Amino acid sequence: MSSIDLNADLGEGFGRWRLTDDEQLLSVVTSANVACGFHAGDAVTMRRVCGLAAERGVRIGAQVSYRDLAGFGRRAMDVPPAELAAEVAYQIGALEVFARAAGTRVSYVKPHGALYNRVVRDEEQAMGVVDGVLLADASLPVLGLPGSRLLEVAAKAGLPTVAEAFADRAYTEEGTLVPRDRDGAVVTDPVAVVERSVALARTGTVVSHGGEILEVRARSLCLHGDTPGAVELARRVRARLVAAGVRVEAFA
Structure with missing residues (x-):
């Protein structure tokens, strides 16, 4: 029987504004990528989501980003690697405070948006992210796209790596994500998303x-x-995965 972890981006609000239905999604996913204040999220939101995740036994991940609240972390930026490393460590540390207060801890790190896509090919920026993770906690796994520079650099640095796939994002022929400004970049048909999820979990193909x-x-x-x-x-995806004989569980 195959197994798969389900992760979702959560805590993507700020002040009175909320984008994600954190409470409901935390009843479905096994890992929560929590915004750490640079693309979304604030102290109150981070604390609330960490508490909810801990109650439900969901793993907490630091979703680190370029400092870009106005652009939701999706705008291209050039940040010196040393500065990027410090900002990544800063975000992880902030989330760790609230995770520990909830009786758990940050279990992994995943870049967000423009940073996620940049470190697929940019080794210098990937090194900035990895150095930030090492500064915060050298035992933390890093989530990223299979074959990315990020996972290569992280593995060389001795960090655990976890390859992830996207059920609701289109892929190029090179195995990267289709840029969001292109038609069809986001898969919106629920049936297609569910079918892609099962194929990724069962056969490793898309x-x-x-x-x-x-x-x-x-x-x-x-x-x-x-x-x-x-x-x-998310509920339909999880139900279909279970029906297909796939264990839905957090990665080891």
Whole structure:
């Protein structure tokens, strides 16, 4: 029987504004990528989500980002590696305070948005992220795209790595994510998302934007919490995975 971790981006609010239905999604996912204040999230939100995750036995991950609240962390930025490392460590440390207060801890790190896509190919920025993780906690696993510079650099530095896949994002023929400004970058058909989830978990494959079958071996599957109908879609994905004989559980 195969197994897969389900992760979602949570805590993506600020002040009175909330984007994600954290309470409901935490009843479905096994890992929560919590915004750490740089692209979204604030102290109150981080504390609340950590408490909810701890109550439900969901793993907490630090979703680190470029400092870009106005652009939701999705704008390209050039940050010196040393500065990026300090900012990554800062975000992890902030979330760790609230995780520990809830009786748990930060269990992994995942970049967000523009930073996530940048470190697929940019080794210098990848090293900045890895140095930040090492500064915060050298035992933390790093989540990223299979074959990315980030996972390569992290592995060389002795950090555990976890490859992840996306059920609701389109892939290029090279195995990277289709940029969000292109048509079809986000898969919105619930049936297609569910089918892609099962294929990724059972066979490690996904159909690219151009129709080619790609091999994507991943231990964690991401479902975006800011997609309309995200909660119901996440429930359908989990139910279908279980029906297909896939164990849904946090990665070891």
